[in-house]
Amino acid sequence: MAATLHDVARIAGVSIKTVSNVINDYPHIRPTTKQRVLDAIAELDYRPNLSARSLRSGRTGVIGLAVPELSLSYFAELADAVIRSAERHGVTVLIEQTGGDRAREIELLTSPRRQLTDGLIFSALGMDSDDSEYLRVGYPLVLLGERIFGGPTDHVTMRNVDAARAATEHLIALGRRRIAVIGAHEGEVIGSAGLRLRGYREALEAAGIPFDPALIGYTTLWHRSNGADAMRALLASGVEFDAVFGLNDTLTLGAMRVLQEAGLRIPKDVAAIGFDDLDEAQYSLPTLTTIDPGREEIAETAVRVLLERIASTDLALPPREILADFRIVERESTAPAAA
């Protein structure tokens, strides 16, 4: 006969409530107690009935997180931050990868898998504002990213334009005038690339520096290899520049490697600034000046807002757009231009 909750409680020498708390992964359970319950569950091969449980409470204690690509360090570090934040709130995170593909993203939003979780944190990349009706789903949803604005759900995002303007102003303040960009997307207006390029152009304009299209390095993806390729193309074009703004850190780190292979010194000959403040940026040679876009704040806010929506009965609460604070993290890769 299958073991019951009562059997587990009896073997572990705890109350049924305690067993239930362990199964529901509630925080603040003494580790030794938790271990006794887990040992009893294993000994009896007890399998809680998820459907019964979720019918009772109406909740699973699990939230979903969908990101484009875990092999991009930004999303791996974001996922880690969301998981740590969810843990503090006593909920578990199930992660899915979309590849940034529009059809996959739409499929994910309407997938029956959504019934397995209480809500979803969704970092969109393939969909755009024309698709925002797809976000009108029947479950709590928090949107991340820079692809859809003004949609029907809560949206937690970063100050892309302001932060990119600040990064460019930082280079201009150091006396740099010929600032290359790595990672632009042809024709993109919104999206991370489009918004960050706009911030760059605003900073140039404010400083009276003419925009030179020859300084813009286009890439499709934002991996190190894309940054390296774009920098090789810039160097081959013969265009002169004294600084580079990589639209994310991995692009910038790939570009820095190519600059150094070409015998250019960073920051003396070319100053470099990235965007993301990855862990890696503290250990590269030179260390990378970058924008911290508020990743921890974004993760914490997204989890908090999603849990509020899950707990709320007020369906009329209007969608909110919440912007994280950014800051420039100055390291070795930027310094004043030589006189």
Added chain:
Amino acid sequence: MAATLHDVARIAGVSIKTVSNVINDYPHIRPTTKQRVLDAIAELDYRPNLSARSLRSGRTGVIGLAVPELSLSYFAELADAVIRSAERHGVTVLIEQTGGDRAREIELLTSPRRQLTDGLIFSALGMDSDDSEYLRVGYPLVLLGERIFGGPTDHVTMRNVDAARAATEHLIALGRRRIAVIGAHEGEVIGSAGLRLRGYREALEAAGIPFDPALIGYTTLWHRSNGADAMRALLASGVEFDAVFGLNDTLTLGAMRVLQEAGLRIPKDVAAIGFDDLDEAQYSLPTLTTIDPGREEIAETAVRVLLERIASTDLALPPREILADFRIVERESTAPAAA
């Protein structure tokens, strides 16, 4: 009234079978057809009944992947490889992070969430061989990692001892004699650190080089910061060395940064070799010689073996241990010692 499968098929102008194929995320569906079905699903707000579906087929088309930490690049790149491999087989992956904590790992194995997937690929870190009975679960399970050997499930792993011996032999062949290690774990015999340290000692012994405990840098975790701290401690100790073997790439990259801050040249003064072949190792300065432990092969094999178990009715099939092939990837960080 709730929309039905028939409504979706009618609106999309396709057969019910095609709608079902899209919902089940089968491969080889024409993108335009898939999009029509997804649009119809969105228009009708159709929600397939997962429980009914999984009762019919007995399968969900979803597999789980549990890893210690996505912020460690090795696991992010492994997760990406598993997802890409699963995609080729037409299944979706749900990822969970355990933090490498034993109690969390045991909880995950017995969690009701396991009913949501057809099977689990589990990269253990906190559990050890004494816990192998916890792996006797009622669903298909493939174990990864180096913490549990001889357990009751299929196990896909890497040749840790052989690969670490080869890494050390590579340094010895270049004329290096005083080889520091970064990332050892005090008292560990199995586990990645224990096995790789064993390979290091075997290579020294074969070459007649005495083992010097003063050359071993201990860390708790394997992040860049741990590698940097361990290298600072080695330098502060005054011990002399002409090479460093970092037990993973992130440790080694952290250690390299500290060596260069101290004015030591890599590879001239100190040669460096890592373990993992992360994408980052191709772009660091210098690029990092490392062990490719067969991550892609491990991911592909784990998915294939798990799907075989899910499809198989032969419960008596004995557990298999499958070892991936490794290779040394030579880059700039290793070169012959000066005469």
